[in-house]
Amino acid sequence: MTPSRPEHWSLHARQWRHIGPPLRPCTQDIRIFEQRIAAWHAETRPADDSVALLLGVTPEIAAMSWPARTRLLAVDHNLDMVRYVWPGEAGCADSMAVCGRWQQMPVRKAAVSMVIGDGCFILMDFPEGYRRVADVLHQVLLPGGCLISRFFTRPAKAPTVSQLMAGLENGTIRSFDAFRIQLAMALQGDDVEKGVCLNDVWQAWQNADIDKEQIARNLGWTPEAMALMDNYRGQPTRYFLPTQKEVGQIFGERFDLVEFFTGDYEMADLCPIMRFVPQR
Structure with missing residues (x-):
């Protein structure tokens, strides 16, 4: 087991x-x-x-x-x-x-x-x-x-996942911590009563079709900060925004x-x- x-x-x-x-x-x-x-x-x-x-x-x-x-x-x-x-x-x-x-x-x-x-x-x-x-x-x-x-x-109109990924690539999102919480907002959308499962946030990051290493270099993200996303892996915990x-x-x-x-x-x-x- x-x-x-x-x-x-x-x-x-x-x-x-x-x-x-x-x-x-x-x-x-x-x-x-x-x-x-x-x-x-x-x-x-x-x-x-x-x-x-x-x-x-x-x-x-x-x-x-x-x-x-x-x-x-x-x-x-x-x-x-x-x-x-x-x-x-x-x-x-x-x-x-x-x-x-x-x-x-x-x-x-x-x-x-x-x-x-x-x-x-x-x-x-x-x-x-x-x-x-x-x-x-x-x-x-x-x-x-x-x-x-x-x-x-969350804002009245939550961003989409694709908009967030574009924000990373063009530098309008700077902090990995800000990105993590906004990714949760995007996945939850307007259904606040459902919330968002943290494992789904981790999975969306894994599935992102972007050059994460290059983005990390451009934005100055540390390996320790990026590793915090792994805390979401397998977690059934939900955020409500x-x-x-x-x-x-x-x-x-x-x-x-x-x-x-x-x-x-x-x-x-x-x-x-x-x-x-x-x-x-």
């Missing part, structure tokens, strides 16, 4: 240092997170022992500047992500990471002042998976709390959207940072 491959995020955890923007937050994203949380904190003046809930263990977020006396709790479903990606020391004095499911958050109701995440909803089936987690976050947030997250979204409007509709059932930001890096327009406040 052929042994099963490690879980998708277990593979990514061991190669995390080779992943780049937009699949990881860049300096612009972190600056937006810091500024908006600082502004919210100054406006609302939450309790001195405010709890911030981090969805996942994104090290750039953990290490960023936090308001004074913030306690940070990171929750990730994958133990390898906690072991290999969590930085250990965060940007606040009191922090810890635990393994758990966001659908059953290991915190009491109305115990969290702020929730923050980066691209973390991509594995949630749409719309029900998004809705279930949004409901839980609404329960754990205090009145007047803050939910801020960067989302991976809604439009910005679809994200707003689901979260709008429980939250009010108060701010919306994008950077100016490659594909930033499809990676918006949205800040919500819970409805009461």
Whole structure:
């Protein structure tokens, strides 16, 4: 019997240092997170022992500047992500990471002042998976709390696979990380409820009739970055990529959207940072 491959995020955890923007937050994203949380904190003046809930263990977020006396709790479903990606020391004095499911958050109701995440909803089936987690976050947030997250979204008209391959050849797509997520968008198309299987993304790359070695030289791709596509091989995991409007509709059932930001890096327009406040 052929042994099963490690879980998708277990593979990514061991190669995390080779992943780049937009699949990881860049300096612009972190600056937006810091500024908006600082502004919210100054406006609302939450309790001195405010709890911030981090969805996942994104090290750039953990290490960023936090308001004074913030306690940070990171929750990730994958133990390898906690072991290999969590930085250990965060940007606040009191922090810890635990393994758990966001659908059953290991915190009491109305115990969290702020929730923050980066691209973390991509594995949630749409719309029900998004809705279930949004409901839980609404329960754990205090009145007047803050939910801020960067989302991976697709354009109203997703590119075709052939258009993406042409973009690689003419240099309009530069980053291999940006290409990988756009290839997933192209294969999913408008059927967000179906999503896209990661093995299908890998297969489409294998079938591409392009000179990959020449493109890699032209665009400066490293072998380590390109090898990340192999993490998708044989993976039944699915990505779900809604439009910005679809994200707003689901979260709008429980939250009010108060701010919306994008950077100016490659594909930033499809990676918006949205800040919500819970409805009461």
